[in-house]
Amino acid sequence: MHLPVATRPIRDDDLLRLVRLWPRLSPETRYRRFHAPVQTLPPAAVRRLVHVDHDTREAVVALVADEVVGVARYDRSPTDRGSAELAVVVEDDWQGLGLGRQLMREVVALAAVRGVRRLTADVQEDNVPALRLVARLLPTASVECEDGICAVDGSIGTPRPALVTG
Numbered sequence: 001m002h003l004p005v006a007t008r009p010i011r012d013d014d015l016l017r018l019v020r021l022w023p024r025l026s027p028e029t030r031y032r033r034f035h036a037p038v039q040t041l042p043p044a045a046v047r048r049l050v051h052v053d054h055d056t057r058e059a060v061v062a063l064v065a066d067e068v069v070g071v072a073r074y075d076r077s078p079t080d081r082g083s084a085e086l087a088v089v090v091e092d093d094w095q096g097l098g099l100g101r102q103l104m105r106e107v108v109a110l111a112a113v114r115g116v117r118r119l120t121a122d123v124q125e126d127n128v129p130a131l132r133l134v135a136r137l138l139p140t141a142s143v144e145c146e147d148g149i150c151a152v153d154g155s156i157g158t159p160r161p162a163l164v165t166g
């Protein structure tokens with residue numbers, strides 16, 4: 001199926017798009033993303049989610065009709081630039097169509113070319129779609145679950161150098 005979806009790195013002017021996305025996320029989707037029953041997103045939190053430097057922190061958005069319907073991000077560890085935490089969310093109406101996989105692929109590829117070698121994520125133990133994403137994108141990752149939360153820890157390979165011809 002061809003989806004009318006475009007993806008690109010997040011921009012500062014996506015702030016209002018993220019504000020508009022929030023009420024379209026179900027309580028369950030918010031809970032799975034933030035591991036807490038977050039009802040409102042404080043302005044400072046939205047600003048932090050939108051304003052990234054495209055190196056230490058990156059986010060890729062999916063857009064439909066110029067509205068954000070999904071976001072995947074990485075945040076490098078403050079103590080280890082080679083390690084980053086992943087997070088992703090897709091608007092409920094757009095889940096199950098491959099968008100989460102696409103966004104994660106793109107953000108993992110950006111992390112890889114910028115020297116990130118280790119990726120971590122926290123996923124709820126019963127979050128089947130997210131665990132399937134991990135299994136597909138980081139097939140060698142360890143997944144250790146305790147008290148309902150699974151800590152994912154995996155490596156990404158060195159990106160292949162561009163083919164030099166001529």
Ligand SMILES: CC(C)(COP(=O)(O)OP(=O)(O)OC[C@H]1O[C@@H](n2cnc3c(N)ncnc32)[C@H](O)[C@@H]1OP(=O)(O)O)[C@@H](O)C(=O)NCCC(=O)NCCS
Nearest residue numbers: 032033087088089090095096097098099100101129130132
């Ligand atoms: C996790 C999430 C991003 C997945 O996005 P998505 O666009 O729905 O996922 P995709 O369509 O790309 O599918 C990813 C995998 O999940 C599976 N999947 C999707 N929806 C599913 C469902 N309802 N039940 C079971 N599996 C499902 C797909 O089959 C696919 O697995 P496969 O590659 O083995 O076939 C989305 O469900 C979401 O936003 N959840 C809330 C936030 C969250 O859980 N974030 C992760 C922690 S930060």
